Amino acid sequence: MHFRKMTFATGLVAGLVAGTVVASAQEQTIRIGTVYSIATVNNYTAIEKGWFKQFGINVEIETLDTSANVIALLATNRLQMIEGGISAAYFNALEQKMPIIIAGDRTSTPLNHKLLVRKDLEGKVTRIADLKGRIIGNNGTGSVTTYELSKLLESDGVNPKDVEFKNLGFPLQGPAFKSKSLDATLIIQPWGTSLVDDGTAFLLADPDDRVKVRPLTIAVTMINTDWAKQNDQLLRNFYIAYLRSVREYCVALHGGPNRKEMVDRVTRTGPLKDVSFIEKYPWPARNMNGEVNMPSLMDMQDFFFENGFIKTKFAADKLVTKEYSDNANRVLGAFPEVNKDSKITGCR
Numbered sequence: 001m002h003f004r005k006m007t008f009a010t011g012l013v014a015g016l017v018a019g020t021v022v023a024s025a026q027e028q029t030i031r032i033g034t035v036y037s038i039a040t041v042n043n044y045t046a047i048e049k050g051w052f053k054q055f056g057i058n059v060e061i062e063t064l065d066t067s068a069n070v071i072a073l074l075a076t077n078r079l080q081m082i083e084g085g086i087s088a089a090y091f092n093a094l095e096q097k098m099p100i101i102i103a104g105d106r107t108s109t110p111l112n113h114k115l116l117v118r119k120d121l122e123g124k125v126t127r128i129a130d131l132k133g134r135i136i137g138n139n140g141t142g143s144v145t146t147y148e149l150s151k152l153l154e155s156d157g158v159n160p161k162d163v164e165f166k167n168l169g170f171p172l173q174g175p176a177f178k179s180k181s182l183d184a185t186l187i188i189q190p191w192g193t194s195l196v197d198d199g200t201a202f203l204l205a206d207p208d209d210r211v212k213v214r215p216l217t218i219a220v221t222m223i224n225t226d227w228a229k230q231n232d233q234l235l236r237n238f239y240i241a242y243l244r245s246v247r248e249y250c251v252a253l254h255g256g257p258n259r260k261e262m263v264d265r266v267t268r269t270g271p272l273k274d275v276s277f278i279e280k281y282p283w284p285a286r287n288m289n290g291e292v293n294m295p296s297l298m299d300m301q302d303f304f305f306e307n308g309f310i311k312t313k314f315a316a317d318k319l320v321t322k323e324y325s326d327n328a329n330r331v332l333g334a335f336p337e338v339n340k341d342s343k344i345t346g347c348r
Helices: 010-019 040-047 067-075 088-095 144-157 168-178 191-197 225-230 232-253 258-268 277-279 293-306 324-332
Strands: 028-035 057-064 083-084 100-108 114-118 135-138 163-165 184-187 201-205 217-224
Touching: 010 040, 028 040, 028 067, 028 232, 040 232, 040 258, 057 232, 067 083, 067 088, 067 100, 088 100, 088 217, 088 293, 100 232, 100 324, 114 191, 135 144, 135 191, 135 201, 144 168, 144 184, 144 217, 144 293, 168 184, 184 191, 191 201, 217 225, 217 232, 217 293, 225 232, 225 293, 232 258, 258 277
Parallel strands: 028 057, 028 083, 135 163, 135 184
Antiparallel strands: 083 217, 100 217, 114 184, 114 201
């Protein structure tokens, strides 16, 4: 394996000279609402290593069921940032002139989402077309899962209107399989691996293989723009620490020397406590420089518009700001080199 030692000091010194602000006497708090994923460890990395603290930032993390239902908390500044899936709710909030905008990537291809089917249907359901007329789990109407599911169905000639979507949070979908109230679902990790391993379901398809616009950006960070205008330097500093920890995460994802440390942090800060399981199941990838793939986002907007989830479409510059991630990357300098032997395509 080939690694280059990660050094951020040079970039950080350059950034401080360029005008970033170090810790002040009084910390300022940023509240982040996050839909749990192993990628949530990104925040705890920056907290534990003191990267937020060096800028006088205290980060409070609130776990969410879905980002689609809490846009109002962001718009009213109850939360200053949300990490979660792209949904129709985001575009509708922009139409209502709510003060929010996407500021960076949170999860991109490879997603390692899985289209699973109840185990007792194995042999009866052998392809996506066999799901016609069946009940498929969806974690929320107008969610990014709605988009992915629809694209998967269409890839095998199934009109999404020919199946029944049943809204269920990811943790509830396993029990729904066992009670036979659900035939199939598109599910994220770790539930995707867990439900196959315990014999509850079998793998039918993977959106990474079938959704054509790649890399597919399905989760993002969103910020309150009114708050951002009033706290410009604070947010710039936040993103320096945030993207520093994203880089750390990507090195670990590819089996870097910090892998064990990252796995330990996941078990201490999240609901997953089985180290062997965390080591085994695939982690969600993300863009190392925080960049959202705009063709992917625009395709989602087209889908939501064409299917009546939203009434208005927006230009790319109204959907995403690169201001904070671009500044952070300038400060941090060159990206760390990931394991060249890794077969994972994302998080580079």
